Amino acid sequence: MTFDQLGLIEPILKALQTEGYTEPTPIQEQSIPIVLQRKDLLGCAQTGTGKTAAFAIPVLQLLHEDRKAGNHNKGIKALILTPTRELAIQIDESFAAYGRHTGLKHTVIFGGVSQVPQVSTLKHGVDILIATPGRLLDLIEQQFINLSQLQIFVLDEADRMLDMGFIHDVKKVIAKIPAKRQTLFFSATMPPEIASLANTILKHPSKVEVTPVSSTAETIQQSVYFVEKENKRLLLKHLLLDASIKSVLVFARTKHGADKVAKDLHKAGIKAEAIHGNKSQNARQRALTNFKSGETRILVATDIAARGIDVDNLSHVINFELPNVPETYVHRIGRTGRAGAAGIAFSFCDEEEKAYLKDIQKLIGMNIAVVTDQPYAMRNTSLQEAKKPAPAQNEHRPQRRSFRGGDSRRYSGNNQQWRQH
Incomplete structure (x- = not known):
């Protein structure tokens, strides 16, 4: 239909x-x-x-x-x-x-x-x-x-x-x-x-x-880099020195964050463009066309702006920031490794994002391999004490009931696929 x-x-x-x-x-x-x-x-x-x-x-x-x-x-x-x-x-x-x-x-x-x-x-x-x-x-x-x-x-x-x-x-x-x-x-x-x-x-x-997607393609090689928040941009530039990373879609959580990442890469001499909702339609289309043609090697996107992006032979997806909704992770990395092709997904995880990683691993039913051989490795990689970040000040009115364990119970026991718009 x-x-x-x-x-x-x-x-x-x-x-x-x-x-x-x-x-x-x-x-x-x-x-x-x-x-x-x-x-x-x-x-x-x-x-x-x-x-x-x-x-x-x-x-x-x-x-x-x-x-x-x-x-x-x-x-x-x-x-x-x-x-x-x-x-x-x-x-x-x-x-x-x-x-x-x-x-x-x-x-x-x-x-x-x-x-x-x-x-x-x-x-x-x-x-x-x-x-x-x-x-x-x-x-x-x-x-x-x-x-x-x-x-x-x-x-x-x-x-x-x-x-x-x-x-x-x-x-x-x-x-x-x-x-x-x-x-x-x-x-x-x-x-x-x-x-x-x-x-x-x-x-x-x-x-x-409808039922949620809860599995990732077997053709996608997944790994996680534990890194302090302030070192993420340094780690990203370090990884992008690898010429085998032909085309990469980098996910940021916010439009401002996407712009900062793209500008930082540009200053380092690495050609990158950002795509998000504040860009004009012409600017978004131009950035996407450049990325699809190979003229731009790196596209930094928010989840909303990434909707509809379908790039053949996308070699890498990098989660510069982990999503707070586990299914979003599955959809993000699913943009590589399509139609049986091999794909690679890197995820950066700082201390505050460990709870998100726990939820993701619970959803997909596997532990993501940790890369320790990297120059900005964080010492504490344990997820045992991971707690969900506190809500932003003034965002919530006073709570009148106890917290019921967050979203984790929502993602259990469901292995059927669903699609994202």
């Missing part, structure tokens, strides 16, 4: 074509028609399935159709509630990509940063708001946000909300939105409290369930 067969409008199909997407992932294929019928949806899916597009695309289409029909009231019409600033930013980038031809306005708000620019954008009016619970409730209480015109509510990563102590804040938000609305509810697992919440806020929902 292609996106053309899902009944999507031309402005969205045009945006998808620009992004290089033609075929929907399983959750997109199942979810988009349901949402377009204005039905409630219960989706069991983790990050990495393409679920953001599964709700962003139909939400954009419904609001665009309402506007054309003259049903365009002022105010926020769609709210996407998500647990972390990273996810919120990624979702906002997706709405920007898929909605670039719709004329709909969107913005993202989260804690840990000044609210002034966020409030300024809100005052100019937005159709779609992506938010973390704490900052959303703060701005509602300050009367900068009014949700009385809300038509669509998306609750993303519900079980992670529970783990992070946000469940009471989520209930507070739900109490402040119109009872008559369309609700889309996504969770990787269904513990009793989440199942109860779903039953409370959904009305005759359709259910969509």
Whole structure:
């Protein structure tokens, strides 16, 4: 099936074509028609399935159709509630990509940063708001946000909300939105409290369930380098002196980080380009074309920008920073070693990322080989005391429940493959 067969409008199909997407992932294929019928949806899916597009695309289409029909009231019409600033930013980038031809306005708000620019954008009016619970409730209480015109509510990563102590804040938000609305509810697992919440806020929902990718191709040689954070750029330059590394996709966690890595390599005389959501479409396309043609040897990318990158004979993937979602690791390194070809994946792991490495190894069911013969090796390579990094200050409101062991329980016992969008 292609996106053309899902009944999507031309402005969205045009945006998808620009992004290089033609075929929907399983959750997109199942979810988009349901949402377009204005039905409630219960989706069991983790990050990495393409679920953001599964709700962003139909939400954009419904609001665009309402506007054309003259049903365009002022105010926020769609709210996407998500647990972390990273996810919120990624979702906002997706709405920007898929909605670039719709004329709909969107913005993202989260804690840990000044609210002034966020409030300024809100005052100019937005159709779609992506938010973390704490900052959303703060701005509602300050009367900068009014949700009385809300038509669509998306609750993303519900079980992670529970783990992070946000469940009471989520209930507070739900109490402040119109009872008559369309609700889309996504969770990787269904513990009793989440199942109860779903039953409370959904009305005759359709259910969509997809299974996660949890295995890596046998043709990919994986290794991990334990290295202090401040030495990562030195280690990267050291590795890239090896001429056998013909083409390498380097993953950074943030757009700013991708730029810093590319600039540092450029200063060292190593040709590299960065690709991320803040780059113009022309700049992104030029960088990708240069990389595919071999003119640029190194492409530094964020996970969002790397979507749609399909390079034949990519020799190496380097995780400059480990992802905090284990499935993302599988998708990243899966860009090499395709169609039976050999591939190599290096991952840098600093002290704060050890917990991520533990989750990754649990997901893929194997220990990744450690490279000790390297000039910037970290002394302590044990994962025994690895703990998840604390959330950013001011990002979370006070927790009212105990932490339930993070995300690790979400990734057990699942060996079926899923695809990323």
